Amino acid sequence: MKPVVSAMKAWSCTVMSVFAIIILTVLGVLFRSGHEELVGGIDDPADGKAVSKTVFSAVFVYIAFFVFCGLQGLLHIRENRRGAISL
Template sequence: MKALVSAFNAWTCIVISAFGIVILSIIGSMFASGHHSMMGSTEDPVNGGKVAAAVFGAVVVYAVFLVFCALQAWLHARSSGRGEIALR
């Protein structure tokens, strides 16, 4: 199987996806628990659970990106271990 993206792009996607998962998980859990920093104003949403569900949906999307990019990085590591010539 051949990789679709470059090794640099795969590793960049891994880092960004991991960061997105961590940050959005924290934000989603704060909305789910009704934390005062997220729910303390009259302009904030009334139902934090629905907002948390949307944020956790974004976490799932980032997790799919993470799996795809990890597969791409693994393909690059596997191909470089067999002595293949990489054309850049």
């Protein structure tokens, strides 16, 4: 199986996805717990649990990106071990 994206794009996407998963998970947990800084003001959302569901759905999208891009990176490693020339 051949990689779809370049090695640099695959590894960049993988690293950014890890950071996005960590940051969005922390935000989702804070919204779910009703942290005062996030749901305590006048302009802030009243229903933190609904917001956390949306944030966690974005986390699942980034998990899919992480899996896809990580597999693409691993395909590049496997292809380089076979002696293929990359242009």
